[in-house]
Amino acid sequence: MVEAHAAALTVTPSTLLRWIPLLPLFAAVVHGVMLGLLRRTMPRSGVVALSVGAVVLSFLVSVVAFGQLISLPEGQRVLVDDLYTWIGAGRFSAEMSFLLDPLSAVMILVVTGVGSLIHVYSIGYMDDDHREDKGFQRFFCYLNLFTFSMLMLVLGDNLLVLFLGWEGVGLCSYLLIGFWYSDKWNAYCGSKAFIVNRIGDFGFLLGIFTLFAALAQAGHPTVTFRDIATAFPAIAAQTVAMPGWLGGGEWKLATLAGVFFFIGAAGKSAQIPLYVWLPDAMAGPTPVSALIHAATMVTAGVYMVCRMSFLYAAAPGASALIAWTGAITALFAATIAITQTDIKKVLAYSTISQLGYMFLAAGCGAYGGAIFHLATHAFFKALLFLGAGAVILAMHHEQDIDKMGGLRKAIPYTAVVFLIGVIAIAGIPPLSGFFSKDEILLGAYTAEHIPGHRMLWAIGLVTAGLTSLYMFRLYFRTFEGKFRGTADQLHHVHEPAKSVLVPLGVLAFFSAVAGFGGLPQVYGDWFGIKNSNSLAHFLSQTLGHHEVPVSHSEELRLAGLAILVSAIGGALAWWLYLQAPAVPQKIRENAGPLFRLLREKYYVDEIFDVIFVKPLVWISENVLYKGVDAGLVDGAMVNGSAKGVQAVAARGLKYLQSGYAQSYLFFMVAGTLAIVGWLVS
Amino acid sequence: MIPLSHVIWLSAALFTIGVIGALTRRNLIVILMSVELMLNAVNLSLVGFARAWGDLGGHVFVLMVIAVAAAEVAVGLGIVISLFRNRDSVNIEDVSLLKW
Numbered sequence: 001m002v003e004a005h006a007a008a009l010t011v012t013p014s015t016l017l018r019w020i021p022l023l024p025l026f027a028a029v030v031h032g033v034m035l036g037l038l039r040r041t042m043p044r045s046g047v048v049a050l051s052v053g054a055v056v057l058s059f060l061v062s063v064v065a066f067g068q069l070i071s072l073p074e075g076q077r078v079l080v081d082d083l084y085t086w087i088g089a090g091r092f093s094a095e096m097s098f099l100l101d102p103l104s105a106v107m108i109l110v111v112t113g114v115g116s117l118i119h120v121y122s123i124g125y126m127d128d129d130h131r132e133d134k135g136f137q138r139f140f141c142y143l144n145l146f147t148f149s150m151l152m153l154v155l156g157d158n159l160l161v162l163f164l165g166w167e168g169v170g171l172c173s174y175l176l177i178g179f180w181y182s183d184k185w186n187a188y189c190g191s192k193a194f195i196v197n198r199i200g201d202f203g204f205l206l207g208i209f210t211l212f213a214a215l216a217q218a219g220h221p222t223v224t225f226r227d228i229a230t231a232f233p234a235i236a237a238q239t240v241a242m243p244g245w246l247g248g249g250e251w252k253l254a255t256l257a258g259v260f261f262f263i264g265a266a267g268k269s270a271q272i273p274l275y276v277w278l279p280d281a282m283a284g285p286t287p288v289s290a291l292i293h294a295a296t297m298v299t300a301g302v303y304m305v306c307r308m309s310f311l312y313a314a315a316p317g318a319s320a321l322i323a324w325t326g327a328i329t330a331l332f333a334a335t336i337a338i339t340q341t342d343i344k345k346v347l348a349y350s351t352i353s354q355l356g357y358m359f360l361a362a363g364c365g366a367y368g369g370a371i372f373h374l375a376t377h378a379f380f381k382a383l384l385f386l387g388a389g390a391v392i393l394a395m396h397h398e399q400d401i402d403k404m405g406g407l408r409k410a411i412p413y414t415a416v417v418f419l420i421g422v423i424a425i426a427g428i429p430p431l432s433g434f435f436s437k438d439e440i441l442l443g444a445y446t447a448e449h450i451p452g453h454r455m456l457w458a459i460g461l462v463t464a465g466l467t468s469l470y471m472f473r474l475y476f477r478t479f480e481g482k483f484r485g486t487a488d489q490l491h492h493v494h495e496p497a498k499s500v501l502v503p504l505g506v507l508a509f510f511s512a513v514a515g516f517g518g519l520p521q522v523y524g525d526w527f528g529i530k531n532s533n534s535l536a537h538f539l540s541q542t543l544g545h546h547e548v549p550v551s552h553s554e555e556l557r558l559a560g561l562a563i564l565v566s567a568i569g570g571a572l573a574w575w576l577y578l579q580a581p582a583v584p585q586k587i588r589e590n591a592g593p594l595f596r597l598l599r600e601k602y603y604v605d606e607i608f609d610v611i612f613v614k615p616l617v618w619i620s621e622n623v624l625y626k627g628v629d630a631g632l633v634d635g636a637m638v639n640g641s642a643k644g645v646q647a648v649a650a651r652g653l654k655y656l657q658s659g660y661a662q663s664y665l666f667f668m669v670a671g672t673l674a675i676v677g678w679l680v681s
Numbered sequence: 682m683i684p685l686s687h688v689i690w691l692s693a694a695l696f697t698i699g700v701i702g703a704l705t706r707r708n709l710i711v712i713l714m715s716v717e718l719m720l721n722a723v724n725l726s727l728v729g730f731a732r733a734w735g736d737l738g739g740h741v742f743v744l745m746v747i748a749v750a751a752a753e754v755a756v757g758l759g760i761v762i763s764l765f766r767n768r769d770s771v772n773i774e775d776v777s778l779l780k781w
Contacts (some may be wrong), residue, residue: 652768659780661773 010076014068016168017081017098019061020108021151024144027054031141041137051140052119055147059112064662066105075541076270077102078226087160094110099157099225105449105544106371107303108536113676114295115147117503120388122258122287124395124499131180132552139179139285141452146172150296154303158224159208162304166268169297170197175337176292177284184284193277202269204304204468205262211311214253216610225326229310236314252325254311258318261308262325269301269355271330276605278352282344286389289344294351294385295378302358302374306367309543313365320450321364327444330356333601334466338473340597342399343388346474350425351381353463364450366443367543368536372518375434375535379569380424380433381512383507390500394430394493398485401477408479410493413501415479417508422475423509426468427566432515436463439518439536445558446548461565466567476577522552522559605630688729695722707773709764713757720750 017572027050034040044052069077100108119140126139148166171194178190212223220231225632238253262609265271270278283294292298305312305322312319330353336368337349354377361370392399394411408415424431427438441460447453481488495501519536524532531537536546548555576584587595597603695718702715724743728777731739 654781656780659777661776664703669700669704 001161009078011078011080011226012072012076014079014081014100016061016065016068016154017079017100018083019059020065020112021098021148021155022053023058023061023149023302024151026142026425027051028117028144028148031137031144035134035137035141041134045139046135047140048123049292051144052116052123055112055119057675058147058151058252059109059116062108062112066109069100069105070538079542082157090221092216093221094158094160096161097157098161100155101542102539103171103303103306104154105540106375110152110375111147111150111154111296114378114382114507115150115291116120117506118287118291118386119143121500121503122285124497125287125389126285127225127497128393130403130635131182131386131639135179138178141165142172142179143288146176146292146297150300151301152194152617154351158222158225159228160223162244162307163204163208166264166300167201169292169300170194170201170268173197173281173292174299174679176288179284179288183283189277189283192463192587196268196274196277197591200264203260203263203267204265209258210240210253210257214257218456225307228417230312232310238456252315254315255317255498258308258312258315259321261304261311262318265301265305265322266325267301267526268299268304269298269326269359270352270360271356272332273604274422275329275333275352275606279345279601281347282348284341285390286344286385289348290382290385290389290611293348293581294381298351298355298528299358299374299378302355302362302370305359305362306371306543309362311361313544313554316449319365321361322359323361323444323447323450323456324452326356326359326361326363327456327463329353330463331459331466332356334463334470335598336467336601337593338468338637341402343401343404343474343478344352344399345390346401346470347381347384347388350384350467352379353467354425357437357460357463360456361440364440364443364447364453366440366447366546368518368539368546369436369443370438370441371539372535375517376424376436376511376514379507380511383417383421383504384512385426386500386504386507387414387421392420392495393500395485395489396492398489401474403485403489404478404483405481405485405494406483410490411495412506413495416460417504420473420508420512422471425472425563426570427464428468428570430449430512430515430561431512432510434563435518435520436513438562442506442548442555442558443546444549448548461562464562465565468566469573469656470571472570474571480578481581498552520555522555525552536544546552583614685729685733689726692722692726693730695719695725707749707772708763709773709775713754713761716757717750717754720746744748 031042031047050495065079069079080097081100082097083094084096085093087094122139122143131206133541135396146169149165149172151165153162153165153169154163174190174194177193178187181187181190199444208223211228212221214233214235215222215228218231218234220234222226222228222231231327236254239250240253242249242256248262261272264598278293278298284291284293297561312322333349333352333356337353340346340349354373358370358373358377361367368510375573390411391404391407391414394407394414395404398404412547420431424433429435437460441457441464444450444453444460446456447456450456517531519534521530521532524530550558591599699715699717699719699722702718703712706712706715710727724746727739727743731737731743761771764776768775
């Protein structure tokens with residue numbers, strides 16, 4: 001893989017790329033100036049035309065840019081749009097420039113494509129929200145700003161532009177989770193997401209510093225991805241002495257930087273132990289959960305790891321860490337998802353689990369598989385979230401699936417598209433999730449360089465079964481069986497507006513067929529298609545070729561096993577929640593310690609609360625607030641100086657102001673005499 | 682020809698008498714008179730120096746000081762009269778309200 005990068009690439013300039021992020025930025029700035037400076041709102045139709053128009057236009061520009069990219073000869077597909085020198089210092093310069101290569105092309109199509117659909121969906125979803133006059137425009141302002149930041153992130157030509165977008169999406173995530181900020185809980189969730197992400201960002205920054213310091217020492221002070229990749233072999237062999245509390249010894253520089261980068265990725269992409277913010281992020285409006293916390297922002301970590309794949313190829317230790325963290329996160333989150341009863345929480349844990357899959361693939365070197373799953377996941381998870389949003393709208397903001405059931409009869413269209421999403425994520429062929437998940441499992445199965453790769457594969461397989469179980473459970477509990485809410489609720493259940501339904505249909509279509517973009521060769525052979533895995537082929541320029549050393553018959557056996565596991569999961573859900581509803585009821589009532597452990601999410605929030613939050617709050621309260629702020633600043637400095645002046649002036653000095661003009665005259669004469677005397681002597 | 686030192690000594694003596702008067706007397710009118718005495722002490726030394734060095738600048742300055750002193754006395758006596766109308770007193774110790 002390193003060799004592939006070392007080969008000199010011909011860079012084609014293009015001035016088209018800048019418009020992809022700038023269009024949403026323009027809309028966001030217009031909204032921001034109106035709301036923040038002019039204190040005026042636009043009519044809703046104007047907001048829709050500007051915001052949705054900007055993102056759709058950005059999507060069209062992306063498609064044109066994609067067309068330009070694939071018209072270039074294979075292996076030379078790099079478009080660069082250099083705007084200006086952002087930071088220049090001596091031999092170092094960071095350009096504000098955008099890069100379109102196969103990897104970022106896939107990303108911008110997903111971001112602007114799914115983003116456009118979710119913008120359209122938001123028109124209908126936010127229409128009945130009247131909590132605040134400016135809410136509608138403010139929402140679209142943030143959404144546009146998010147789209148801009150995300151596009152900066154994936155189009156950035158160097159680490160600094162990527163980091164700019166990285167921070168931007170974090171900010172927008174915070175703003176949108178706490179969108180309904182008058183509810184204190186939402187504001188708390190927003191802060192939690194922001195603070196946890198901050199920890200990850202710190203790791204990311206350390207990674208940039210580590211890499212840059214080593215490169216600069218080797219005479220290549222650069223942050224541009226292509227230049228880093230070219231210069232990287234010069235520092236690949238360097239080692240760094242580790243401090244004693246980390247076990248001492250020498251680490252490869254690539255491993256150290258790789259671990260730092262992964263800490264950043266784990267924060268943004270919700271991996272153990274930094275995943276805790278994502279379930280709480282569901283406090284935001286549902287389109288936000290779909291766009292930011294399922295389809296795009298949370299995949300930024302996966303994208304970044306793939307972007308740095310040349311680094312991880314030289315750092316097997318860091319790769320193993322990624323693979324294992326991903327696999328354990330996938331299993332861990334899937335077990336929690338089984339017991340949750342909030343429709344959005346189930347999907348949130350499912351997202352964490354699927355992100356774990358992507359990291360499992362990236363750690364095993366199957367970067368193409370990670371991006372493939374990223375794309376298909378963006379479709380079906382956005383579909384599931386938007387479907388859940390339609391259910392929540394229909395149920396008048398009820399999210400508890402214990403109070404749903406039988407909704408298929410009332411909202412059949414939503415039920416059908418939701419079912420398509422469920423089948424896609426569960427990994428039933430020929431829908432998209434099956435192909436992408438299979439590529440990941442195959443990648444883990446054959447990753448000889450990762451310790452315990454068969455174990456990773458087994459975890460992935462079990463997780464696939466669990467995924468199928470909890471997703472079908474969600475579907476059956478929501479749409480099948482008997483309605484468990486009040487008669488009044490049932491009476492009001494209705495299909496949502498057209499602007500909500502159309503994006504659902506489009507996403508359902510792509511969830512169903514997107515898998516054929518990465519059809520494994522073993523199935524391609526059945527239909528006589530050459531190079532059927534066109535996505536992997538397309539990405540290979542950036543991510544390298546990932547050859548899978550297994551025979552076709554073995555590949556088919558593994559796929560069959562995966563289908564069997566998924567089918568068992570689905571069948572179990574069908575039996576438990578439709579045929580024998582008494583059984584889960586019984587388990588719940590007896591609430592064994594294991595069930596309680598899962599339902600309470602392994603008490604991780606509580607443990608973090610005791611270990612990190614409580615001590616921090618205690619220190620803030622007692623040391624920083626009572627000690628430093630109230631005691632030192634307010635007490636000693638502000639009140640202290642005032643009290644000191646009072647003690648000197650009010651008790652003593654003021655008596656000099658006797659009111660007798662002659663005493664003042666006396667001081668004047670005495671003073672003059674003293675000065676003259678001093679001058680003369 | 683009177684030497685300059687005589688003029689300076691006389692001027693200094695007059696000024697000191699004026700200062701002591703302003704510091705010790707309680708009657709506002711006497712205090713004003715003491716201030717006039719100090720001003721004229723200065724005038725005297727100005728004229729003395731002007732004559733010693735043959736510079737008319739000193740004379741000009743003296744005319745200036747006399748004009749300002751006239752205005753000052755007019756305002757000062759006005760204040761004393763209005764004070765007397767309000768307080769029935771021209772004792773400076775009776776006007777000590779503006780204090781801590």
